[in-house]
Amino acid sequence: MLKTLRQIASVGIVSECPPEPDAGFAVGDQLQEHIRAVLGRALCIRHIDAGSCNGCELEIHALNNPIYNLEGLGIRFVASPRHADLLLVTGPVSRHMEAALKRTYEATPDPKLVVAIGDCGCTGGVFGEGYASCGRVSNVIPVNVAVPGCPPSPGRILAGILTAISDSSKVRIASAEPA
Amino acid sequence: MPLQSWLTRSRPQPGAPGLRALTVAVDQWRGIAQDIAAASGRLLALWASADAHAIPTIRAAFLAGPQGLLLSVPIMHPESPYPGIGDLFPASVRMQRAVADLTGLRSSDADTRPWLRHAAWPQHYRPLIDPPPQILNAQAMVDDYPFVRVEGEGVHEIAVGPVHAGIIEPGHFRFSVVGEKVLRLEERLAYVHKGIEERFTQLPILEAHRLAARVSGDSAVAFSWAYCQALEGITGNSIPPRAAWLRALYLELERVANHLGDLGALGNDAGFAFGLTQFSRLKEQILRVNDTALGARYLLDSVIPGGTQRDLARADAAALGQCLREIADEAQRLRIIYEEHEGVRDRFNGAGVVSPELATRLGLTGLAGRASAQAFDLRCDLPCEPYTQLSVQKITRSEGDVAARVAVRFDELQESCRLIQHILASLPDGPHRAPLDAPAAGVTGAGLIEGWRGPVCVALEAGPAGTIQRCHPHDPSWQNWPVLEHAVIGNIVPDFPLINKSFNLSYSGHDL
Numbered sequence: 001m002l003k004t005l006r007q008i009a010s011v012g013i014v015s016e017c018p019p020e021p022d023a024g025f026a027v028g029d030q031l032q033e034h035i036r037a038v039l040g041r042a043l044c045i046r047h048i049d050a051g052s053c054n055g056c057e058l059e060i061h062a063l064n065n066p067i068y069n070l071e072g073l074g075i076r077f078v079a080s081p082r083h084a085d086l087l088l089v090t091g092p093v094s095r096h097m098e099a100a101l102k103r104t105y106e107a108t109p110d111p112k113l114v115v116a117i118g119d120c121g122c123t124g125g126v127f128g129e130g131y132a133s134c135g136r137v138s139n140v141i142p143v144n145v146a147v148p149g150c151p152p153s154p155g156r157i158l159a160g161i162l163t164a165i166s167d168s169s170k171v172r173i174a175s176a177e178p179a
Numbered sequence: 180m181p182l183q184s185w186l187t188r189s190r191p192q193p194g195a196p197g198l199r200a201l202t203v204a205v206d207q208w209r210g211i212a213q214d215i216a217a218a219s220g221r222l223l224a225l226w227a228s229a230d231a232h233a234i235p236t237i238r239a240a241f242l243a244g245p246q247g248l249l250l251s252v253p254i255m256h257p258e259s260p261y262p263g264i265g266d267l268f269p270a271s272v273r274m275q276r277a278v279a280d281l282t283g284l285r286s287s288d289a290d291t292r293p294w295l296r297h298a299a300w301p302q303h304y305r306p307l308i309d310p311p312p313q314i315l316n317a318q319a320m321v322d323d324y325p326f327v328r329v330e331g332e333g334v335h336e337i338a339v340g341p342v343h344a345g346i347i348e349p350g351h352f353r354f355s356v357v358g359e360k361v362l363r364l365e366e367r368l369a370y371v372h373k374g375i376e377e378r379f380t381q382l383p384i385l386e387a388h389r390l391a392a393r394v395s396g397d398s399a400v401a402f403s404w405a406y407c408q409a410l411e412g413i414t415g416n417s418i419p420p421r422a423a424w425l426r427a428l429y430l431e432l433e434r435v436a437n438h439l440g441d442l443g444a445l446g447n448d449a450g451f452a453f454g455l456t457q458f459s460r461l462k463e464q465i466l467r468v469n470d471t472a473l474g475a476r477y478l479l480d481s482v483i484p485g486g487t488q489r490d491l492a493r494a495d496a497a498a499l500g501q502c503l504r505e506i507a508d509e510a511q512r513l514r515i516i517y518e519e520h521e522g523v524r525d526r527f528n529g530a531g532v533v534s535p536e537l538a539t540r541l542g543l544t545g546l547a548g549r550a551s552a553q554a555f556d557l558r559c560d561l562p563c564e565p566y567t568q569l570s571v572q573k574i575t576r577s578e579g580d581v582a583a584r585v586a587v588r589f590d591e592l593q594e595s596c597r598l599i600q601h602i603l604a605s606l607p608d609g610p611h612r613a614p615l616d617a618p619a620a621g622v623t624g625a626g627l628i629e630g631w632r633g634p635v636c637v638a639l640e641a642g643p644a645g646t647i648q649r650c651h652p653h654d655p656s657w658q659n660w661p662v663l664e665h666a667v668i669g670n671i672v673p674d675f676p677l678i679n680k681s682f683n684l685s686y687s688g689h690d691l
């Protein structure tokens with residue numbers, strides 16, 4: 001126990017400031033100037049791997065490390081789409097995940113946001129489209145923001161999430177008041 | 180016939196050192212498989228080469244004594260089943276089912292259920308042979324898979340997945356339980372099957388290392404190195420010494436980063452969130468020094484045909500060395516904390532046991548295999564440059580439980596940190612890449628690299644004019660997924676996430 005406490009004390013606080021939202025990630029041109037929404041209540045994210053190589057998952061995991069400290073920003077991952085405001089989707093969508101992805105999307109309450117992660121989520125990436133791959137996420141469900149990179153760094157993923165929630169039309173999601 | 184007489188008939192196989200190749204007739208196939216099994220050989224991979232014009236061929240890679248052996252078995256009568264080897268090498272069963280799904284070649288083994296194919300393509304469609312269909316099911320469909328049922332008083336089923344509650348890859352697990360106790364687990368995978376093997380045939384052979392790196396992103400260096408090793412075998416070029424040493428540096432960094440990630444997650448699954456916080460911080464340190472010293476957090480594009488993408492500057496090497504020294508020290512401190520923590524010890528010890536006997540019979544491989552006394556490590560058994568000069572210490576345990584898989588990770592982490600210091604201190608001067616000759620059509624190369632999870636095998640057949648005829652990338656998860664089904668028997672359902680994590684198998688690398 002003493003060693004554990006000593007380790008905690010010697011490491012101290014390592015969390016860093018979050019990045020700015022990035023205009024470059026917007027799929028449409030709905031991006032507003034500022035993040036209007038203050039994260040009054042926790043933004044709930046459901047992650048779905050729809051066919052990724054698992055590289056993007058490694059960087060999404062990193063968001064939870066103490067340096068990016070996602071929870072500290074009021075963002076957390078939830079286990080069910082029914083509790084989610086935002087779906088974080090990785091991979092080209094494999095045909096075997098197509099039904100599961102659509103089902104998850106439908107199970108997520110409106111209004112909902114979808115952020116497609118990685119070159120695969122944006123374009124199908126190196127896997128493209130084929131007998132087993134539907135390609136980009138927006139071929140299967142509507143996408144608000146797509147974050148390129150292979151894999152994108154945690155900073156870029158976070159910027160993509162912030163970009164999505166700063167879209168004014170979806171502002172209710174992130175506001176303190178219940179919609 | 181003893182194995183030796185088969186080996187004398189074999190010829191050298193281009194690619195990984197110590198590999199031999201042999202073509203046998205289909206009526207000799209079971210005979211040689213029996214001889215390999217009798218000599219305690221290991222199945223590394225099994226796949227099929229088939230296209231519309233050539234004789235379809237079953238291929239298998241084995242580790243047989245001090246040699247690797249690549250067998251080819253031409254199938255003259257593809258309409259009748261070829262002899263299965265599931266009784267000799269249980270890990271082959273799913274590989275044979277996958278061959279049937281992709282090429283229509285069936286084995287004589289009893290389990291004829293599809294494995295990689297769900298409902299995305301019809302049974303008669305052979306993805307690796309038939310031309311792409313115009314429209315594959317316009318409707319997303321879910322099929323009906325015949326799981327094995329366990330009958331009995333008080334037995335009920337729990338089904339989880341494919342989408343899981345955490346940030347993990349999709350797969351389906353069907354438990355048969357009494358109370359909390361697991362009687363049986365049946366896995367169903369292939370949700371992230373993307374058609375990687377077909378995709379390879381659409382890419383130029385000199386560029387497809389990028390796809391290889393993305394077979395399983397967490398093993399990008401292992402796969403891209405194995406691919407390049409196969410390709411360089413085909414062209415007959417050797418790479419500059421500096422390139423080989425840099426590749427080994429990347430491979431060990433990949434091992435350290437993955438072990439750090441797993442050790443944190445395992446602590447967390449044992450109810451010790453402190454472990455996750457600490458280890459994920461250490462992992463982030465490596466990723467950042469990778470970024471500044473090597474140009475990327477994850478080394479997906481670092482290994483290229485003929486060498487490496489970048490060179491390593493002296494100052495960057497020093498920064499890497501410094502970072503890895505700190506990591507080694509901190510990991511050692513954290514290990515003591517894990518070992519002294521009663522709650523953690525309690526959850527790790529005796530959970531998810533795979534006895535050495537079971538591991539041998541089922542062919543458990545890689546890191547998990549070494550935790551169950553399967554003393555195989557390609558870096559020692561079939562070392563390529565520079566491992567021939569690194570004298571890697573092979574790490575094994577015999578308890579075969581979660582604690583043993585944790586201990587192997589801790590030990591390998593230290594060993595990799597030692598190797599990295601050694602590599603940084605002895606990096607040969609000279610170029611880090613060299614041009615390759617044009618790959619000749621029809622030549623096959625095979626690469627074998629010990630990734631952090633276990634042996635990665637890539638078999639590559641060159642087509643005409645810089646194309647790929649066939650490429651099969653093989654992840655050790657193929658061997659280990661079926662063993663996980665055994666490891667959880669008799670454990671309680673709430674321990675499954677911990678046991679599963681202690682293997683940490685790849686879905687993408689398996690599903691292809």
Ligand code: SF4
Pocket residue numbers: 051052053054055056090091092117118119120121125126149150151152393396
């Ligand atoms: S974008 Fe890159 S890292 Fe992410 S799933 Fe695709 S190939 Fe893997």
